[in-house]
Amino acid sequence: MNKKIKYIVLLTCSLTLVGCSESSSIERWIDNPTANEIKVIIDGDELTIPAKSGVNYTFSYGKHTMSYNNDSLNFIVKPAKFSDSGFINPTQSNYLLYTIIYATSNMDENEYNKVLEKELNRIPAMINGEESEIELPVKIVNDVFIERSNYHWSYSFDQSFPEEITQDLNLKKHQSYYERFKKLYRESDFIEHLKQDGVKEEISFPYHPKKFIDIVQYVIPNIDVDNIKCEEGRQYMKNLLNDWNQLITLKGDAFEKSFKKIGTDDAIIQSYASEKKCTKDNDPDQSYHKTLGQFLDALRNARDVNFYVIK
Structure with a gap:
């Protein structure tokens, strides 16, 4: 069966968009x-x-x-x-x-x-x-x-x-x-x-x-922080993972405050800035860069949705 449905109409005034307010x-x-x-x-x-x-x-x-x-x-x-x-x-x-x-x-x-x-x-x-x-x-x-x-x-x-x-x-x-x-x-x-x-x-x-x-579940990739050569990057990643593990135990306002530390665009930009601590001298294989990228990519995958399935 092949059915094509056609509507021809005249457009003449403006459309509006409705936003949503924030809450916990x-x-x-x-x-x-x-x-x-x-x-x-x-x-x-x-x-x-x-x-x-x-x-x-x-x-x-x-x-x-x-x-x-x-x-x-x-x-x-x-x-x-x-x-x-x-x-x-x-x-x-x-x-x-x-x-x-x-x-x-x-x-x-x-x-x-x-x-x-x-x-x-x-x-x-x-x-x-x-x-x-x-x-x-x-x-x-x-x-x-x-x-x-x-x-x-x-x-x-x-x-x-x-x-x-x-x-x-x-x-x-x-x-x-x-x-x-x-x-x-x-x-x-x-x-x-x-x-x-x-x-x-x-x-x-x-x-x-x-x-x-x-059903496809949202997961943070398994990260072995011991594989990060750069000590400063290794500690930063430990803190990120700790914040993430704590996040999913929280509710309401406490969840929102903790989420802002790791899941917003500003937080992600700040995390990328941490790469400056790991140079070619203390991390020649870019182990921190690769690990951080995995973590932040996972965060971005759920950036635009309010609900997602987890394990």
Whole structure:
């Protein structure tokens, strides 16, 4: 099946962005898009989540545990460089990240199709009961922690696409313009969207939840400080590892204060400055440079998210 969906609209006023304030906790929606009620346990507290609904839950910064369907995982809640929204998907259900292209009405159809073509993906689907593929401007998302900073949606599953977007533009005569926007759908809502757009086939998408233990976990690499030739670098790395090990035992304000010592951009810049203590004379193999790089790369990998899975 090959379905291309086209929207041509006129853009004429400005868009706004909404920021988030800082605190020592984060409220997150725990979503249940399934047809049945589910029970999720957060740090020993049992939550009953109705079908096709969800609950808001406030997480202090620090380590937490979530259990669902006799399976458990540990995760960290932390500040992010660009605080953003997201939600928790304990059932690992499918969400469809759908790209729509808004364009001025004078945009040539061939030009539009070229833009759309770049967004098309062939994704697995069950069509009328048979395994197949479908080509759509869509990605399937089914993480446990779904972070907007990873997927950059413009509209979440509880928001509708507007009929048209308006923006102030200084266009020359006959000049066309377009913008891409993304919306996240629960799977059932996306299938309904396709039906409303004229799709007659029965469609669903493969559901393959992982055991929690098989989900990619965030880890600081194993670092043998004794391999660092430079004494000053060796001591600095010991302090970093000590701060890290202490960090995951803390909660709330204490976590945030400790995190600022090692996880912010300023802290990372300061850590790189420590390399000046290790020269070609006292560390000819650059052992400290290599070790520090591993540690700081790991910190940066989780810089932009508020939630991540740990061992």
